[in-house]
Amino acid sequence: MDKARAPGVRAGRLSGEEIARNFTDLHPPLDAHEALVEADRCYFCYDAPCVKACPTEIDIPLFIRQIQTADVVGAGETILQQNIMGGACARVCPTETLCEEACVRNLAEDKPVAIGLLQRHATDRLMEEDRQVFERAAPTGRRIAVVGAGPAGLACAHRLAVHGHEVTVFEARPKSGGLNEYGIAAYKLPDNFAQREVEYILEIGGIEVRHGQRLGHEITLEQLRKDYDGVFLGMGLGSTNSLGVAGESLEGVHDAVDTIAELRQSPDLTGFPIGRRVVVIGGGMTAIDIAVQARRLGADEVTLVYRRGREQMKASRYEQELAQTNGVRIVTWAVPTEVLGDGGRATAVRFDHVVAEDGRLVSTGESFEVAADQVFKAIGQTFVAAGLGEAGLKLDGGRIAVGAGRCTSLPDVWAGGDCIAGGQDLTVAAVEDGKQAAESIHRTLGAAAAA
Template identity: 60%
Template sequence: MAEKVFEPGIQAGRLNADAYESHFSDLHPPLDAHEAAVAADRCYFCHDAPCITACPTDIDIPLFIRQIATGTPDAAAKTILSQNIMGGMCARVCPTEQLCEQACVREEAEGKPVLIGQLQRYATDHLQAQGVHPFTRAAATGKTVAVVGAGPAGLSAAHRLAMLGHEVTVFDARPKPGGLNEYGIAAYKTPEGFAQAEVDWLLKIGGITLKHDMALGREVTLEELKDDFDAVFLGMGLGGVNGLGAEGDDKAGVSDAVDFIADLRQAGDLAKVPVGRDVVVIGGGMTAVDAAVQAKLLGALNVTLVYRRGRERMNASPFEQDLAASKGVRIVTHAVPMKVIGNGAVREIEFEYVNDDMTPTGQTLTLAADQVFKAIGQTLEGVGLPELAGKKIRVDSSGRTSVAGVWAGGDCASGGDDLTVTAVAEGRDAAMDIHAALTGGNA
């Protein structure tokens, strides 16, 4: 791969070594045993717990918190992992403030929920630190399943299928497994190589073979997989990126936020990751916030996140928006990019303000920029795919596609929200339906 060439304003090593370590340390330091016990003691252990309903993976939250409170965190971890095999990562990146913790009775009564996410991390970390795997495989079924994509949906499906006795082969386009967890999430949310450690731990179930640098439509086709395997699960996520659509958006210094985040996550030395002096991020989702915050943490002087609608319409949660602001990121709303200005490389970017209905106001904003990141949504890539619903693969409630023997889940499918925890749930549920189909209905 050719080495990237950057403009003079985009440079590495803006900070000293201590600053990098401090800036990219764990966003939420883990609870110790005493802190976990105190936090668990706040739970009412509701019989009809609203937090369970709010969890896309239906974890029995009161049960696992009670298990922590009684000094059995490994039992708590098994309660979590039986529903969400990637509970460790979800504890770090799931927007709990919008899901289980928002629904918590303590939040309703006091404005301070039980620390469900941090308690989940405490339990799963405790178990995984021992290097053991709490599940064993069922007797071999003699059936084989191909899984495309080693991200949250694919790995969740693969683990459940392997546990049920099937032989699973996972094909992934990248050189390392993990998908979004490895390449697409801010480094300060998953420090110390946790994403790969979780994958290594997950694979201890056995019966799963990984094949890297194998992209659907490039090295392997869906027809080939259908011929070679008894069932296929598609969980490859969204590999393409929407274009900016502004005049001059092909200038040097304009790039995709997902590539910036991936490069940062794979960097052995953060001091070698280049960043501009004046950075503009365009978008309103989690990717936009992660790119903006990390640009600031790398030493960019000015970072502005620009979104075309109001803050209440941003896909990034209020917590993430506040985090960005706390790190010095300026958030501008109701502005649409019109023109990238510069002689070969970006020097400024011009926006036009719009109303809530996206009609122009006639007012403009010009921002100095030597680096612009696009974070305006990703698109599905692939040839010979099943029928689409809009821009994603059409699936039913069990994850079945329009092609017999082919299931799909996660960001590439037309299911729920584009969240890690939702992808895990969809992979798990599709795996159960695949198992039923392969064994004559004995799910």
Template identity: 65%
Template sequence: MDERLLQDGIVGNRLSPPTYAENFADLHPPLDQHEALVESDRCYFCYDAPCMQACPTTIDIPLFIRQISTGNPLGAAKTIFDQNIMGGMCARVCPTETLCEEACVRELAEGKPVKIGHLQRYATDAAMAKNKQFYQRAAPTGKRIAVVGAGPAGLSAAHRLALHGHEVIIFDARPKAGGLNEYGIAAYKSTNNFAQAEVDYVTAIGGIEIRENMALGRDFSLDDLRGEFDAVFIGLGLAGVNALRADGEDLRGVENAVDFIAALRQAEDKGVLPIGRRVVVIGGGMTAIDAAVQAKLLGAEEVTVCYRRGQEQMNASDYEQELAKANGVVIRHWLQPKRVLATDGRVSGIELEYTALADDRLAGTGRALVLEADQVFKAIGQSLDASLWSDAGSFLQNGKIKVDAEGHTSIPNVWAGGDCVAGGEDLTVWATRQGRDAAESIHRSLTAQRAPAAPAALELA
């Protein structure tokens, strides 16, 4: 974050250390054993399991809840990890309220679903606390696969490939592995350095090497990887930030929300982060909400989220929107940025235009609104750097990597998954699924359709 912001009201240490600690404590404290048993007993164990059908990774949810209810959290963890090796983080950050829990029969019957996400965390935390590894690697195949990106897609792919006996090298541009799990989610959703603990747990299977500070397009090319490895999986996420397309967006005090969140995630002392008194966030997704809530928790007096469409079009879930409002964030709809205002070279406000639908297309109305602001965060989506690809025309679709149902790209022996691919949802659970499924496709391709024996599972203690 720009040190020049430490002036004109953009300062840190607005709150006391105990207040910072309280504000950024675990949003959903874990269940204890008694709470987990009581909650698991609420499950109907439906034969058609609508919750399982709603889970992108198709975890056998009734089975793992039954295992918790019978006092077998390690068995529950294995059921989860069989489908989703990133189940611990997914339990913390997935919008379960719009996925498995929305489909829960209890939700339909009484408006109070089984707390599936909490139970999933209870089981996976139990396994990780004991470093209980459930899988043994298959015999070495002699095949080497490069994975670009150490986020959920890359880690999921790497684990499944290592499980099948392949050697995996992960290249990541940042100093730490984890991708968005480490750098891109609200600090109160993943506490106690959990993202790094999960990286260690996933890679403990063996056969996986992580090379950090290695960026595609800077330190190596895709052709380099194709020449050295038997296959390549691309899971590098979306590094670019979309522009506001508003006058003055380069002024001091206008920042990328993703950079703000990353800085906050890495800060050992939250008080050192400069935050304005009046903050405006432009966007309607999870990043916008995470930035807005955390700005308020850092001590901003007024935080406003401005979105160009209506509430029902916001990518952020209703739960996240309500969380923002509960923390004092104001959400305003049908507004798009036109001009960032400045005093003495830095942000003093933002002019926005009211929008409306005309023939099902969004259009400005010509009516304007000015909000005072000393800090503006851009959270209007991220993009892929097309310059990384030599043949972007056939490789990309709508600015993302084009893949088939198995994650294979138009380039031989190159697969991709996660936020960087076209289709799917920009969620940790979707990235995990795509990494897993692409790894299975890579394995089938490398073994020439030979049906290998299933990897052995360790007996539970």
């Protein structure tokens, strides 16, 4: 039998070469000449809209001009000054809804400057040459605890280290990088990029990362506040939402984030099992990431089902089309009512067609089934506040409430990334949170010292 169409959940649907091809860079890097040609398309706008659209406010026209004038290292410096994870952001940012959406070239010709690829070109060079952009200030003797070694925590730790503070990062997982390491589709960050970037960031010095440290378990907020001059919380979201339908505990039903993490940590994807028929439930980036990766592992049929329409999907139009060109079928306006099984294994998902009435989804009374060896739930994640203890940290909509400078309701605690209210679930936004919090912490400690 054709291996690709073999029933059930199994590894080895594709050859090693096919897997390698499917999980290499989604967008290959620009070579030097391509970068020059693309850089030449930038108009060097006044008060450029792309800069405003970037959460970290990278001076995009300036770095592109630096590429154009053969100062690629200078371009990299311009980027990292604003965003220490400029390398990861160049690869994972949904630029089509950020800088590239704002590019004035869209108005002229519907084709923005490829800012993300140019940013990668510059940051790659900087990292290849292993050049640090920042010099660490003289030690201040101040110690800050950072919870979470994801983009928010690392960005915060880095900026604090730049200012001369001593930083200890507490990370629950065995590796640093957060979602860059565990949560993003493999073809967006191949070649162990997340770890290489973490190493580059830690080279500044003054940062110690301790793994296996979960808030509310090995460490507590109460103790951190006692032991350190300030605390930054950047631990992301703790749990995934459930469907709340019968059959959810059948074998073959997974949280997409768990599977993506396993996939990212798998040393050899030819050994990674995937179903012949796969159903993904959800409409965000995680849904797209698992659906596309399922196809790229060799799943024969992948159906992504979202309860509302294409317009309401959190995944950008570009991501939706990426899924479609990878052969993912997208079904909208349908909600799951039951996962059907046989012998304890999932075999299909039953959905109701729905319509929106006054904003609420109402079943049309018509249902359908999609056969499935595997079902991936990707309907969002929730912040778990339990780990915060009894410190009295104020929440807003279930996440940590922050004010200017990402300060929380506690004077010595700051927070950023996905765990804060208004968090955008974006690497680049998390980096900005960490950076802003670090500056705020630095100012606060400076003011305290002066008093």
